[in-house]
Amino acid sequence: AQKVTQAQTEISVVEKEDVTLDCVYETRDTTYYLFWYKQPPSGELVFLIRRNSFDEQNEISGRYSWNFQKSTSSFNFTITASQVVDSAVYFCALQGSARQLTFGSGTQLTVLP
Amino acid sequence: DTGVSQDPRHKITKRGQNVTFRCDPISEHNRLYWYRQTLGQGPEFLTYFQNEAQLEKSRLLSDRFSAERPKGSFSTLEIQRTEQGDSAMYLCASSPLSGMNTEAFFGQGTRLTVV
Numbered sequence: 001a002q003k004v005t006q007a008q009t010e011i012s013v014v015e016k017e018d019v020t021l022d023c024v025y026e027t028r029d030t031t032y033y034l035f036w037y038k039q040p041p042s043g044e045l046v047f048l049i050r051r052n053s054f055d056e057q058n059e060i061s062g063r064y065s066w067n068f069q070k071s072t073s074s075f076n077f078t079i080t081a082s083q084v085v086d087s088a089v090y091f092c093a094l095q096g097s098a099r100q101l102t103f104g105s106g107t108q109l110t111v112l113p
Numbered sequence: 114d115t116g117v118s119q120d121p122r123h124k125i126t127k128r129g130q131n132v133t134f135r136c137d138p139i140s141e142h143n144r145l146y147w148y149r150q151t152l153g154q155g156p157e158f159l160t161y162f163q164n165e166a167q168l169e170k171s172r173l174l175s176d177r178f179s180a181e182r183p184k185g186s187f188s189t190l191e192i193q194r195t196e197q198g199d200s201a202m203y204l205c206a207s208s209p210l211s212g213m214n215t216e217a218f219f220g221q222g223t224r225l226t227v228v
Contacts, residue, residue: 004155006155035216037219042221043202043221043222043224044219044220044221044222045156045204045206045219046219047216047217047218050216091155091156093155098169099144099146099161099163099168099169100146100148100158100161100169100171101146101148101156101158101217102158103155103156103157104155105153105154105155106153106154106155
């Protein structure tokens with residue numbers, strides 16, 4: 001069985017602050033992929049990042065960065081210099097040997113001006 | 114726009130009625146997924162097609178639910194004898210047939226309200 005836990009239900013920050021969204025996962029698969037999706041009020045899930053289980057190299061892409069630690073089964077996501085447009089629900093998801101994604105319950109991020 | 118398209122965007126129905134939703138995936142994508150999302154929760158997997166073959170169904174997909182993907186193109190999800198517990202956002206996603214190293218692209222969903 002697979003499980004994704006996002007302990008932070010809601011986070012509020014003031015614009016230009018950095019914010020980190022936490023994600024912890026459980027899987028018995030040795031090969032798996034981890035994802036972050038963003039869901040703005042319009043409802044469409046927008047893909048942000050994908051990482052495979054063999055690639056623990058962390059990455060920075062613009063204002064986004066990811067910290068994948070296999071030893072702690074965590075895949076955290078950081079937004080630097082947050083903007084109001086970053087306000088959305090963010091989902092962490094896991095894809096193991098099955099094709100479908102297992103999602104966490106999401107973190108509502110509100111960036112205040 | 115060549116993204117995943119879902120129709121209708123909103124549906125209000127009376128309990129006991131049947132409803133059908135449509136999903137048009139990205140044209141070159143072989144895989145198609147249906148998910149259900151209730152308020153405050155992440156999407157939950159319902160079923161998955163590879164071309165026209167329905168390869169997997171979740172236990173969430175009761176006998177009242179049926180999905181089809183004729184000719185491996187668009188897909189329909191039908192709910193018979195709707196119940197209030199069926200009220201949710203139904204999301205469709207598609208991805209290409211190239212192993213696991215691909216992300217799924219989601220549509221904007223169909224929001225179902227059963228009254």
